[in-house]
Amino acid sequence: MISVENLELKKLNQDGVNTLVDWAKNEGWNPGENDSTVFWKTDPDGFYGFYNDKELIAGGAVVSYNQEFGFMGLFIVHPDLREQGIGKKLWYLRRDLLIKRLHNNASIGMDGVVAMQPFYEKGGFNIAFRDERYECIGKKMDVSTNISPIETEDLEKLFEYDIACFGYKRQEFLKSWFSMPQSNTFKYSENNEVLGYAVIRKVDKGYKIGPLFANNNQIAEELYKSCLNTASGDSVYLDIPTINTKAVDLVNKYDAKYVFECARMYYGQAPKVAIDKIYGITTFELG
Template structure:
């Protein structure tokens, strides 16, 4: 790399991450408009940028959600600078940040072997469903807009489906500009929740967690109630809940691509039956 210029790695700021987001959207990730502002406060020391003569050329995030769990994401290289080792360079600097935490990451199928070199093992696929909405939803009975008074209950439910408690992330996620969160309440108990947000290619849903397929369907209808037929919708859905694919396909979405979820360390024990859509591919 030295003969091509000076390559350095440092922590990224929000302006840097807007550039990284453009790279990700060039790969079809459809990162939401407010995602970077929600992401960086989760672990400000977990976002790394590689620079060639001062210009951003590569990036990766390694976000410590807790003392026990971290997530790799945003492994990206400027399309004009690929093949120069800048991706591996930024990863080498970032890698110590997670310490001995269980770490999760998502690999394209052809990269699973490479990702396995640090001891990570494949566990399941995550499918990116994308499509033009067949019909708009409506706000079903027992579904409410999530407000501050529901935040603790939503965070407790989310913890059943995610390997760390992330109340503050969810607070930002639910209140960011354009984000709308809904919860289903049956007999006084929360049976699921979901969030929809604007993105460059239409709208992106996630998380979407629900006790039953009926709960998931009601929440999907609420999340799409403000849209019209033909609007583009996308969601990243683990293949661990077969009812999820059926629900999305019935609404006009089809598989665009899939990635492989991998873990280094013990695989977290979660309510995979309740997980219809993850919050984001980039931060889990």
């Protein structure tokens, strides 16, 4: 039996983040094959956990976006060591550390599985909306000529567009997210103006779209079809905020099947975002 009282919070190196993502794969969370590299580049100081005899036994993200907004994700205790109080101690230490990493009164987000939501609520988080994961099978379809890949010269416009949907600047994350191996990026443009974008990447089982942001349902559908085009015959997953009923309509139109759900939760004030533009969130791990 491990002495929970003697466990000390330690910063993880990149190998530690890789281990957490491997555990996430074993949990069936279906992470991307290159997710850990992007996560690490986003905030190398944003991952902490517990070690026992130099072996990682539990960990999670405490990522800061320019000290303006934080996100707690990738929270995992090794399956052999659960129900001992390790996770509870780790979670509260991570929450308190992230509060210190941020500006005063900055908000923190997370996506909580249903079973853990009461625990997170006791820790000061409030549910903003439900996220549901849907699975569709990729197939070839014609798409709008307004769709094109994201290029380097598009980045500044994409950064600005993303703020309206995420709520805060996250350039470092996006630069790495857009350039991941085994991924495809798409933007929808009219008159040199970006009206939506999407990323699809290879994950452990199939492919996952995230984010899918668009000004309206028609644009969202064209981006969704573009992503499905790249994964013909494979499972394609999309995590939608059910508060946006147009996102629900989109997955229903393509006969996507419900997989599971989380809830987007916030400690402090929920960010001001254009929820009607969010057809698919980026990740459950970093927001």
